Amino acid sequence: MPAERSYGMDHEHYRWSPLPERPQLVWPTGAPLALGAVVLLEHYEWQPPEDAYTLRSASGGLIKLPDPDYLRLTHREYGHRVGIFRLLDTLERHDVPATVAVDLLTAFHYPWLVDHCVERGCEIIAHGVAASRLITSKMSIEQELDTIATSIAGIERATGRRPVGWFSPEGVESERTPALLASAGISYVCDWPNDEQPYAMTVPEGSLISLPLFLEADDEFALWTRRMRLPDWQRLIVESAETLRHDGGTSGRLLMLTLRPWLTGQPFRVPVLDAALTGVDDLGPIWKATGHQIVTAYDDIRSRNPQVRP
Amino acid sequence: MIHIPAELAPARVDYLPMIRRPRIEWPDGARVAFWIAPNIEHYEYLPPRDPKRNPWVRTPHPEVQGYSQRDYGNRVGFWRMLDVLDRYETRCTVSLNLAVFEHYPEIGEAMMSRRWEVMSHGIYNTRYITSMSEQEEREFLLESIETMQRHTGQPLKGMLAPAVGNNLRTPDLLAEAGLLYHADWMHDDQPVPLRVKQGRLVSIPYSIELNDVPVFLTNADVADFAANAKAQFDTLYREGADSGRVMCLAIHPYLMGTPQRARYLDEILEYIHRHEHVWHTTAGDIAEHFLEHSYDEFVASAAALTGEHIGHERQG
Numbered sequence: 001m002p003a004e005r006s007y008g009m010d011h012e013h014y015r016w017s018p019l020p021e022r023p024q025l026v027w028p029t030g031a032p033l034a035l036g037a038v039v040l041l042e043h044y045e046w047q048p049p050e051d052a053y054t055l056r057s058a059s060g061g062l063i064k065l066p067d068p069d070y071l072r073l074t075h076r077e078y079g080h081r082v083g084i085f086r087l088l089d090t091l092e093r094h095d096v097p098a099t100v101a102v103d104l105l106t107a108f109h110y111p112w113l114v115d116h117c118v119e120r121g122c123e124i125i126a127h128g129v130a131a132s133r134l135i136t137s138k139m140s141i142e143q144e145l146d147t148i149a150t151s152i153a154g155i156e157r158a159t160g161r162r163p164v165g166w167f168s169p170e171g172v173e174s175e176r177t178p179a180l181l182a183s184a185g186i187s188y189v190c191d192w193p194n195d196e197q198p199y200a201m202t203v204p205e206g207s208l209i210s211l212p213l214f215l216e217a218d219d220e221f222a223l224w225t226r227r228m229r230l231p232d233w234q235r236l237i238v239e240s241a242e243t244l245r246h247d248g249g250t251s252g253r254l255l256m257l258t259l260r261p262w263l264t265g266q267p268f269r270v271p272v273l274d275a276a277l278t279g280v281d282d283l284g285p286i287w288k289a290t291g292h293q294i295v296t297a298y299d300d301i302r303s304r305n306p307q308v309r310p
Numbered sequence: 311m312i313h314i315p316a317e318l319a320p321a322r323v324d325y326l327p328m329i330r331r332p333r334i335e336w337p338d339g340a341r342v343a344f345w346i347a348p349n350i351e352h353y354e355y356l357p358p359r360d361p362k363r364n365p366w367v368r369t370p371h372p373e374v375q376g377y378s379q380r381d382y383g384n385r386v387g388f389w390r391m392l393d394v395l396d397r398y399e400t401r402c403t404v405s406l407n408l409a410v411f412e413h414y415p416e417i418g419e420a421m422m423s424r425r426w427e428v429m430s431h432g433i434y435n436t437r438y439i440t441s442m443s444e445q446e447e448r449e450f451l452l453e454s455i456e457t458m459q460r461h462t463g464q465p466l467k468g469m470l471a472p473a474v475g476n477n478l479r480t481p482d483l484l485a486e487a488g489l490l491y492h493a494d495w496m497h498d499d500q501p502v503p504l505r506v507k508q509g510r511l512v513s514i515p516y517s518i519e520l521n522d523v524p525v526f527l528t529n530a531d532v533a534d535f536a537a538n539a540k541a542q543f544d545t546l547y548r549e550g551a552d553s554g555r556v557m558c559l560a561i562h563p564y565l566m567g568t569p570q571r572a573r574y575l576d577e578i579l580e581y582i583h584r585h586e587h588v589w590h591t592t593a594g595d596i597a598e599h600f601l602e603h604s605y606d607e608f609v610a611s612a613a614a615l616t617g618e619h620i621g622h623e624r625q626g
Contacts, residue, residue, distance in 0.1 A: 047319045062524055065440075081502075109318050
């Protein structure tokens with residue numbers, strides 16, 4: 001059946017909203033750009049349950065090897081053991097607060113690491129069960145509800161706080177996900193890399209804001225999938241920030257980095273992140289914030305000025 | 311119900327975060343234990359059919375171009391690479407398809423006269439452990455040890471699985487056969503104790519990132535590879551002031567021994583040799599040092615960390 005060619009989106013998760021037609025967005029410090037970093041602590045299982053849906057070609061390792069693929073699986077474990085500390089040190093050096101997405105298996109099996117992130121002042125957001133168990137339309141609604149509720153409860157149990165943010169494993173959703181997240185009490189979701197500002201999603205219950213990550217700078221997308229050269233990635237981050245600061249003079253913009261400890265946390269990559277952030281710092285004032293701080297600021301602006309609507 | 315496994319498979323590694331470990335002290339106060347792993351391989355012209363893996367997917371067998379590209383490594387690339395390595399009197403840890411001793415004894419002599427350490431990389435790169443039964447895998451290990459003994463007179467200390475394919479049981483069988491280390495774990499910058507049914511086994515950090523295969527089989531430049539190797543060294547060298555680190559440079563003569571790339575191997579080695587406090591060593595020596603000086607402390611620290619959290623849970 002041909003699609004119905006009606007005005008706006010071909011789904012009801014959010015309204016069509018071309019950026020130039022929106023009211024001005026001014027960040028709390030008055031800076032033209034908000035910068036954040038989502039750091040992923042995700043476990044990829046050696047033996048996922050039989051009904052689990054995984055990406056056909058998950059990143060890490062060499063090539064897709066027959067199970068057990070030691071190279072890929074151990075490559076990803078490097079993040080929890082070694083890489084995370086380099087990433088957090090680097091972000092702290094540049095006063096960028098980390099928003100750490102922790103999946104359930106990490107929360108359950110790496111309690112020391114979760115405590116460590118909390119002690120360092122990171123915001124912890126929920127990240128599903130595992131990188132090897134994606135939320136897709138192949139799941140029943142009961143399974144999806146269970147996955148969301150159990151993941152959130154796991155973070156609450158590990159940190160003592162109920163998470164307000166969510167990033168689905170590998171950014172994969174079913175068509176039910178935003179509504180189910182909102183009804184589970186989640187305030188913001190990072191799955192939709194489609195904007196340079198936060199925006200409200202349309203949900204039947206609760207309220208949900210989309211916090212778009214910047215896919216082009218996502219370390220896996222740039223460095224693994226596209227095999228970008230490290231100096232080019234550095235340049236991409238700095239030049240993007242430069243353009244966003246410029247464009248943010250009209251209406252505030254957002255730059256959310258997505259960083260994987262097993263990837264950017266490698267000894268030869270982490271200096272490039274450091275250099276990129278130095279380049280960004282040299283551009284002038286930027287508001288560096290967690291996902292929650294950004295979404296709260298957006299919500300506050302929206303409530304004071306009813307014209308700021310998606 | 312969401313299934314949360316009580317223990318994460320394969321249950322061989324206790325979590326011990328880098329910043330909570332006992333200090334590793336390498337000989338002479340070295341910050342980085344640096345080992346070079348040339349992979350000297352033979353891919354068969356007509357490999358036996360394997361149910362899980364096909365080495366030559368481009369054409370029906372034989373795949374003459376793929377075969378020749380690798381054969382070039384043994385006929386030509388190896389010798390150019392050797393010239394570079396000789397400039398630094400490098401004692402490599404060769405990741406060897408052991409049948410190379412029989413097919414190409416000149417390569418065997420060149421390596422042995424330089425006192426290279428031999429790490430098993432299986433017999434051929436086209437015979438995969440992943441497809442072996444437990445009995446076949448035991449026989450394969452015995453054959454590897456025997457081939458090694460016959461050609462070098464030395465015991466076999468470690469393995470990087472042929473074409474990096476393993477089974478879940480592989481570490482148990484390695485320890486049972488008396489090997490000290492397994493190089494297929496990309497999980498750390500230090501050796502890591504691996505839980506095995508009997509004896510002791512450690513992982514020695516190899517690299518799938520600082521490795522010419524994934525790099526040069528994609529659109530990558532060799533100058534970038536050299537820059538990455540130097541950056542890798544710089545980070546580990548800086549961190550190694552606190553506790554010893556391991557750096558591995560994994561190369562293949564068919565890639566790094568080509569005329570356009572060999573000079574960059576020289577550039578990397580020249581850079582590293584400019585630094586003091588580097589232990590130029592082999593995987594076997596790193597494993598022995600770790601087993602003697604750090605293994606017990608690492609195991610105890612990991613157990614203590616786990617215990618702390620079990621206590622914490624009970625209080626909570």
